[in-house]
Amino acid sequence: MKTLSIGSYTLESGQVLPDVQVAYVTHGTLDAQGANAVLVTHGYTSGPSMLSPGHHTAEGSWASLLGPGRPLDTDRFFFVCSNMLGSAFGTTGPRTINAATGKPWGPDFPAVTLHDIVGVQHRLLEKLGVQHLRAVAGPSYGGWQALQWALQYPEMVDAAGVLMSGITHPPGLGAEEQRKRFAASPQWHGGWYYEHGGMFDTLFEMRLQTLRNYGLERLYEDRMPTAEQRQAELERQSRDWADKFDPNSMVVLAGAAEHFDVRPRLDEIRARLLFVVCTTDKIFPPDPAVTQALDQVRGEKRYRELDSPYGHMASGVEWRRLEDDLRWLLP
Known part of the structure; x- marks a missing residue:
């Protein structure tokens, strides 16, 4: 894992975070045009190790999908997996030392949004020389990031992969609920x-x-x-x-997502969209209202309900059954 400073970053709230550090992992080689990149986005309480052998997150590892000729083909694409802003695996967050106090930011860490999380990723990719994304894909919270990318930087993203995730934030999982716990x-x-x-x-x-x-x-x-x-x-x-x-990272990231709702903007999505849910997922179960809403997406799309006993973990455990879907996402 590497860490890169992207400089100061102005949040959607207007507050400025000085010297934002972003932890990330890369696989493959970026082409001369900076146009063969794929961003893999991780879940709520995991980090940038989804593609790294020997690591296991709540969503499962995608390391077996990565390699020459594999669905995540390192001969063709440059893969980046970065830790989210506000998380606890190397990127600036509540545990980071606040230069103004000499102590961790703690509960004083400013509120961030999905817009901020994706904006920080965008800045990181710029510094890495990435000009275009063939896809953004991830499970759970990572699926929200993929949707946010498709809306926030539509000219930059060819495809979005949303796995064991949703188009809005489930009730009861916001910052205040986490803080009370x-x-x-x-x-x-x-x-x-x-x-x-x-x-x-x-x-x-x-x-x-x-x-x-x-x-x-x-x-x-x-x-x-x-x-x-x-x-x-x-x-x-x-x-x-x-x-x-x-x-404190759990509180910050819960707060970042609690107002996430792309239902009013689904008709703006032009990226190729892969949307996979699991029949036994208690957090994002199959929902007829979601499938109906996805009809608004104008671009090419593939929706699938994965029949699996592994619930929210299915995006990692059932990686063999996702190979065809990921090859469709990255033709």
Whole structure:
């Protein structure tokens, strides 16, 4: 993973973030025209490792899809996966030191939007020499980013891949709801927990429940014969994440998405659109209202309901069944 400074960035609110650092990973080679790039966008609580072998996120790894001749073909395309603004895996966020105070931004980190997140990605790509995107694709929160790209920089994006995601933000998952969840913990300290030992216990328990909700336990049933083994692996994954993530990032990113709703603008999308949902996804289940709304998209599109027991995790676990869809996205 690399980190690049994109300089100061003016947020949609008008507030200026000084010296924004962006963590990212690349695969393949950018062509001389800067026109063969693909941006892979990650989920709410994961980072820029979706294409990197040995890494596993809540959405699953896409490393098996990457390589010469693979659906994510490194002989043809230059892939970039960057950590979101406000996240906790290397990009400027609440855990970053605020130069004005010498301490982490913490709960004082400014509110950001999907527009800001995509704008920071755009600045990063410019600095990397990218002039055009063959596609933007990602699962869950990454799907929202792909849609935002198609609307914010329509002249730059050929295709958008939206997997196990939606066209609006689910109710009950906003910044205030997240803040209240954390405030119930004695480790919270009003969001200033950095000097009080952090919030490992709270994050660990939260992650265990999230992985179960995402369908990871169902995946382990296919791989591990005993309940004890499955529980041990769930706990290992949860400990690893709880050691690294920042609760304030969860609040910031929830706030960035809570007003996300592209329904009024779907007819503006000109990019080729891949939209995949999973039949057992509790967060973004198949919804006739969504399929009807997608009729407004004027460009070429492919909609598919993936029949899988793996719920929100299906975009990673079922990668073999997505190969044809991704080849359609990147002809």
